[in-house]
Amino acid sequence: MSQVVINDSEVDIVIGALHSDLTSFMNEWKPIFSRFHLIIIKDPDLKGDLQIPGGFKADVYTKSDIERVIGSSSSVRFSGYACRYFGFLISKKKYVVCIDDDCVPAKDNSGNLVDAVAQHVLNLQTPATPFFFNTLYDPFRKGADFVRGYPFSLRSGVDCVLSCGLWLNLADLDAPTQALKPGQRNLRYVDAVLTVPARAMMPVSGINIAFNREAVGPALVPALRLAGEGKLRWETVEDIWCGMCVKVICDHLGFGVKSGLPYVWRTERGDAIESLKKEWEGVKLMEDVVPFFQSLRLPQSATTAEGCVVEMAKIVKEQLGKIDPMFSQAAESMEEWVKLWKSVGSG
Amino acid sequence: MSQVVINDSEVDIVIGALHSDLTSFMNEWKPIFSRFHLIIIKDPDLKGDLQIPGGFKADVYTKSDIERVIGSSSSVRFSGYACRYFGFLISKKKYVVCIDDDCVPAKDNSGNLVDAVAQHVLNLQTPATPFFFNTLYDPFRKGADFVRGYPFSLRSGVDCVLSCGLWLNLADLDAPTQALKPGQRNLRYVDAVLTVPARAMMPVSGINIAFNREAVGPALVPALRLAGEGKLRWETVEDIWCGMCVKVICDHLGFGVKSGLPYVWRTERGDAIESLKKEWEGVKLMEDVVPFFQSLRLPQSATTAEGCVVEMAKIVKEQLGKIDPMFSQAAESMEEWVKLWKSVGSG
Numbered sequence: 001m002s003q004v005v006i007n008d009s010e011v012d013i014v015i016g017a018l019h020s021d022l023t024s025f026m027n028e029w030k031p032i033f034s035r036f037h038l039i040i041i042k043d044p045d046l047k048g049d050l051q052i053p054g055g056f057k058a059d060v061y062t063k064s065d066i067e068r069v070i071g072s073s074s075s076v077r078f079s080g081y082a083c084r085y086f087g088f089l090i091s092k093k094k095y096v097v098c099i100d101d102d103c104v105p106a107k108d109n110s111g112n113l114v115d116a117v118a119q120h121v122l123n124l125q126t127p128a129t130p131f132f133f134n135t136l137y138d139p140f141r142k143g144a145d146f147v148r149g150y151p152f153s154l155r156s157g158v159d160c161v162l163s164c165g166l167w168l169n170l171a172d173l174d175a176p177t178q179a180l181k182p183g184q185r186n187l188r189y190v191d192a193v194l195t196v197p198a199r200a201m202m203p204v205s206g207i208n209i210a211f212n213r214e215a216v217g218p219a220l221v222p223a224l225r226l227a228g229e230g231k232l233r234w235e236t237v238e239d240i241w242c243g244m245c246v247k248v249i250c251d252h253l254g255f256g257v258k259s260g261l262p263y264v265w266r267t268e269r270g271d272a273i274e275s276l277k278k279e280w281e282g283v284k285l286m287e288d289v290v291p292f293f294q295s296l297r298l299p300q301s302a303t304t305a306e307g308c309v310v311e312m313a314k315i316v317k318e319q320l321g322k323i324d325p326m327f328s329q330a331a332e333s334m335e336e337w338v339k340l341w342k343s344v345g346s347g
Numbered sequence: 348m349s350q351v352v353i354n355d356s357e358v359d360i361v362i363g364a365l366h367s368d369l370t371s372f373m374n375e376w377k378p379i380f381s382r383f384h385l386i387i388i389k390d391p392d393l394k395g396d397l398q399i400p401g402g403f404k405a406d407v408y409t410k411s412d413i414e415r416v417i418g419s420s421s422s423v424r425f426s427g428y429a430c431r432y433f434g435f436l437i438s439k440k441k442y443v444v445c446i447d448d449d450c451v452p453a454k455d456n457s458g459n460l461v462d463a464v465a466q467h468v469l470n471l472q473t474p475a476t477p478f479f480f481n482t483l484y485d486p487f488r489k490g491a492d493f494v495r496g497y498p499f500s501l502r503s504g505v506d507c508v509l510s511c512g513l514w515l516n517l518a519d520l521d522a523p524t525q526a527l528k529p530g531q532r533n534l535r536y537v538d539a540v541l542t543v544p545a546r547a548m549m550p551v552s553g554i555n556i557a558f559n560r561e562a563v564g565p566a567l568v569p570a571l572r573l574a575g576e577g578k579l580r581w582e583t584v585e586d587i588w589c590g591m592c593v594k595v596i597c598d599h600l601g602f603g604v605k606s607g608l609p610y611v612w613r614t615e616r617g618d619a620i621e622s623l624k625k626e627w628e629g630v631k632l633m634e635d636v637v638p639f640f641q642s643l644r645l646p647q648s649a650t651t652a653e654g655c656v657v658e659m660a661k662i663v664k665e666q667l668g669k670i671d672p673m674f675s676q677a678a679e680s681m682e683e684w685v686k687l688w689k690s691v692g693s694g
Contacts, residue, residue: 109456132637133549135511135606136518136533143535145528148521148580149550149587151633164482171483174495181492186483188490190539197547202480203496233495240496259482286498290479 016084120210127157128256204243363431467557474504475603551590
């Protein structure tokens with residue numbers, strides 16, 4: 001990895017606690033997390049007290065904290081994986097790094113521990129190149145560059161505001177795929193970061209991401225919720241929906257999105273066959289969601305992330321609302337989220 | 348690499364000979380090339396006889412062969428790197444693999460020799476996924492799959508018709524970059540193949556490519572030629588122009604383009620400072636070429652690669668011709684190329 005100078009005071013690590021015993025998780029991450037401020041949000045549905053080892057600068061938020069802040073708001077829900085969005089809302093930092101609590105640090109091909117935070121911040125601090133694909137991947141990486149034919153006028157790039165990391169061991173597959181290939185493990189460490197081209201849509205996973213909160217924080221919105229949403233990643237699509245919102249907004253505002261390094265090592269288990277009951281719903285929704293976002297264009301009058309989310313919510317309601325009431329609810333959550341973001345930001 | 352069954356009779360290896368002594372080049376490639384039919388085109392500007400070692404099924408074509416086939420045609424020129432296009436024209440095979448004569452087989456991270464032909468054919472024989480980005484790269488690779496959120500309706504993919512390989516050691520940089528960083532070497536072997544998303548433009552290098560000749564052969568057209576074009580890669584842009592033509596045509600016809608593996612090891616030297624005189628011209632042209640191709644849309648009536656090239660030539664003449672006469676010449680070459688392709692194909 002190239003050297004990166006990280007200002008500790010610019011980074012919040014947000015952890016959504018879906019498991020009450022975080023001891024092992026946090027001890028594994030201690031060498032990487034201990035210098036940063038942590039925001040831990042306890043899933044409101046989770047019973048029992050959180051177990052958090054010492055040695056961290058951590059603030060913990062529970063159901064009562066959430067209720068105090070959101071007040072009478074009812075359309076934005078913070079249960080399950082969505083609890084982390086409360087952390088995004090109350091953070092005051094420039095960068096947010098967010099990693100699922102069933103992941104531990106990965107090792108690279110040389111056996112070195114991967115510093116996921118440093119890599120995410122490096123991704124966010126170096127430009128992205130969404131307007132022309134560089135075949136040698138990230139041109140700003142040490143030893144890399146722009147290849148022949150790359151226009152010089154595009155080489156300064158644009159601000160990167162979303163960094164999507166990957167997973168070793170258990171990949172982020174959907175329940176049907178996992179059920180079909182229960183023994184499959186992702187063991188290929190691909191040593192690359194790339195900018196996802198403008199107008200290309202992608203499935204952003206919430207497992208291991210970071211973003212520039214000042215630039216696009218409000219676009220990371222908890223909106224699409226399955227009726228029978230579960231506590232395993234493959235039983236949710238909130239992050240997939242959120243990722244498409246952010247990607248469209250980045251394309252509209254001229255920001256970049258990167259994918260690739262850093263990897264984390266995923267250990268979550270769970271019964272994929274059992275999850276199929278829930279996940280098929282999410283799988284079916286994608287058939288409408290993806291073409292919708294692919295053709296979505298925001299008005300030029302939307303010049304901020306907040307403004308883009310509001311405009312997007314209107315279009316979601318109009319175009320997707322008639323297909324499934326879940327989409328209308330998502331649109332309401334998006335509108336409500338922007339109001340919350342503004343009130344928390346000014347409060 | 349996944350197992351791939353290659354039918355030898357479906358593959359031509361096309362080599363443009365810019366150096367007269369091919370002994371070392373061909374001996375290095377013998378373990379990989381010897382089972383296939385080779386088409387070797389001698390650069391018409393090259394003096395002296397070609398030196399080709401035994402043990403290959405090779406047909407060699409020289410200036411007189413080219414003149415015999417193209418007859419009175421004058422706008423398509425086959426000198427320098429463009430000599431290889433003559434091989435594309437006369438091949439009768441489904442797949443063409445083409446590698447510069449200053450490259451030798453690379454080794455992967457485990458030290459194994461990379462079979463570039465097998466990897467290219469695998470890339471071409473497995474589907475591409477241009478309509479949605481898969482964060483775990485090629486989902487058809489062994490151990491990989493589509494990630495959560497990837498629509499099932501898009502998982503069958505589309506035919507991949509162009510496979511763009513990469514380079515270790517000397518990367519394909521332009522002369523200014525090479526002059527600025529003479530010691531730079533690309534040593535990162537990124538173990539990945541990905542589909543370049545639809546509508547994303549890229550600088551296709553001709554150093555190490557393969558394509559489905561039946562599907563898009565006519566789109567690989569020798570067209571844009573610099574006034575002072577040289578014999579080093581960084582003194583040409585013919586492949587960059589050709590690559591953008593192919594990419595736009597693939598997007599239009601619903602085909603896919605992949606980039607990544609296989610790597611080759613590049614050894615070409617040359618004086619980058621000296622080349623700057625020539626290459627600046629190419630560098631400047633890209634500032635007009637890239638936006639042109641990014642906004643280029645072909646009429647629905649164009650349903651074949653030939654038809655697309657003809658339509659594209661018209662638009663090039665109209666829109667770029669007024670900027671520089673080199674573009675008008677490129678448009679003429681494109682029209683002439685399609686005529687040649689038809690006459691050779693039917694002859």
